[in-house]
Ligand SMILES: NC(=O)C1=CN([C@@H]2O[C@H](COP(=O)(O)OP(=O)(O)OC[C@H]3O[C@@H](n4cnc5c(N)ncnc54)[C@H](O)[C@@H]3O)[C@@H](O)[C@H]2O)C=CC1
């Protein structure tokens with residue numbers, strides 16, 4: 001088989017790098033690092049395949065890559081990629097659906113528990129030496145079990161969150177998605193437990209509103225002041241999808257002047273979160289540094305699937321996980 005040129009733009013585990021090197025000429029160059037940018041720029045015009053994540057593969061970058069056949073993202077989200085240009089040039093876009101669902105759902109549940117039971121705040125109280133008497137009602141939390149969960153986005157990860165909520169915590173689940181899911185064939189265990197619900201009704205009924213949405217033209221800024229205003233008093237908001245689906249000013253206003261009780265955020269409009277962002281230190285926000293899939297096992301599984309996708313595409317085979325660039 002012809003050896004092609006592969007540009008790895010974010011570190012891969014050694015075993016996956018070795019799979020690529022066995023079949024192709026591989027350059028590892030991270031364009032975020034000053035010391036590696038020249039190597040990236042030199043390799044890009046020759047590259048047949050790109051593999052990596054968390055870097056914008058935009059129109060300008062694609063214009064510098066005339067030989068490109070495939071881009072393999074080590075992520076399920078594809079908001080960093082210029083989908084229209086990829087489609088127009090017939091460049092395959094691959095991603096990593098499925099292998100991270102349970103891990104991301106665990107992270108979202110950690111945020112649900114942490115916000116509702118004030119885990120970080122009360123742990124800090126102990127660390128600060130301020131646990132000098134039994135805590136009083138002012139520091140009590142709220143139950144999670146039995147409460148109503150409203151899910152914005154009910155895809156692979158949304159359904160994994162719903163399973164935890166419905167089957168583990170006895171929570172009724174309402175969901176909002178582009179279309180209802182046929183639970184009988186896709187998630188029979190959620191039949192009678194998760195209900196496709198108009199957005200206004202979901203927001204009026206949910207104790208927890210969890211966003212697990214991709215970022216696209218249709219979801220950018222979708223969670224705005226009107227959405228927060230429609231939530232029930234004392235609701236908790238969790239975002240595990242993408243930060244830019246939320247209007248962060250509206251979120252802050254809902255925390256400070258509205259009735260939102262708390263927010264748990266794994267993702268932000270700008271990442272890393274700027275030091276000046278009020279969300280960083282807000283007393284009722286539990287912020288995380290985008291760790292949804294960040295376990296050893298899952299990050300390795302993502303790298304393995306992304307490597308397989310790339311090898312298959314360069315061999316002229318249909319990769320295991322192609323993103324349909326026309327569908328976004
Ligand atoms: N925090 C983290 O580390 C992670 C975040 N993510 C984010 O989560 C997203 C979702 O992942 P999956 O569940 O695998 O995707 P998916 O494609 O299986 O599900 C997406 C869901 O969002 C719904 N949706 C899309 N556009 C909508 C709109 N305009 N209005 C209402 N619903 C809409 C779809 O109908 C579907 O139910 C990813 O695209 C990624 O951005 C994914 C993995 C890790």
Ligand SMILES: O=C(O)C(=O)CO
Pocket residue numbers: 074075076077078100292293294
């Ligand atoms: O896969 C993604 O889209 C992430 O955000 C990180 O796992």
